Amino acid sequence: MTTPRTHLTLTRLSGGTLRIPTKYIVKSGTDEEREYPDWAYLVEHPSGMVGLWDLGLDQDLGMYPPPVQEKFETFRPTPPEKALHEQFPTHVKPEHISFIIFSHAHWDHLHTPNTSIFTHPNLKLWVGPGTKKAVGKGWPEDGKSTFPGKLFQEKVEEIELRDDEVKFGRFGRTYDLFGDGSLVVAGAPGHMPGNLCALACTSASSPDSSATFTLLAGDCAHDKRLITGEEEPAEWREEEGGEMTSMYKDLGAARVTWGMIREVLEGGDGRVELGLAHDWGKE
Numbered sequence: 001m002t003t004p005r006t007h008l009t010l011t012r013l014s015g016g017t018l019r020i021p022t023k024y025i026v027k028s029g030t031d032e033e034r035e036y037p038d039w040a041y042l043v044e045h046p047s048g049m050v051g052l053w054d055l056g057l058d059q060d061l062g063m064y065p066p067p068v069q070e071k072f073e074t075f076r077p078t079p080p081e082k083a084l085h086e087q088f089p090t091h092v093k094p095e096h097i098s099f100i101i102f103s104h105a106h107w108d109h110l111h112t113p114n115t116s117i118f119t120h121p122n123l124k125l126w127v128g129p130g131t132k133k134a135v136g137k138g139w140p141e142d143g144k145s146t147f148p149g150k151l152f153q154e155k156v157e158e159i160e161l162r163d164d165e166v167k168f169g170r171f172g173r174t175y176d177l178f179g180d181g182s183l184v185v186a187g188a189p190g191h192m193p194g195n196l197c198a199l200a201c202t203s204a205s206s207p208d209s210s211a212t213f214t215l216l217a218g219d220c221a222h223d224k225r226l227i228t229g230e231e232e233p234a235e236w237r238e239e240e241g242g243e244m245t246s247m248y249k250d251l252g253a254a255r256v257t258w259g260m261i262r263e264v265l266e267g268g269d270g271r272v273e274l275g276l277a278h279d280w281g282k283e
Ligand SMILES: [Zn+2]
Pocket: 104, 106, 191, 219
């Protein structure tokens, strides 16, 4: 575990909800739907730099392209009651946001380029390495794509993960965003190519107390019991005789990531909180 001397202020923001039959999430699941939140996080660094980890759902679901809207039947999205920036602490304005890290490229964590208010020219948009290749041309050039093409082709940059940065747990390739260990981004394979997680220091170590952290884990898992090992992931066939599929493009890699997250949580001895994007255990 890193021992940063600076810490961030993290504010959890509601990016709306999804209603998903639990049979798509855990093996013991059924047709019964559960409401899954869609969390985003505001990240404030003591230097004054402010950014976001994911955005949650767009306020105007009608702005998503048709291939995304086709998914609404399964995922039943509801946008947040208050837009993301209306949930910011009063001293933070939308124009203060200087970076957004998308844990991955799925629509439920992005605003559509037409509606996003986070469009100022110096804003940095980051994704994990391999995301752009996975996104491809995107919509509308590819009429079936659920990814906004222009956003990923022209505006988003891939974070360069390195072997020689500050590390946490067994996460090997990382990027120390502020250069002080307060936010260490890592590749977290499994859910989709380029998937990221990050360890955010929420209180620094002092002579009297050890540092505390939140492990921002996006869609590394859609239920924390997959990480603790209390549940197995759901798998199903889209069509008879077809291949087994799951919420994880590479389920084997996702299992390895769950193991690494579990170790960080256990090694933190209660000092590491888990911040999954769809964690239904949080109010
Ligand atoms: Zn996802």
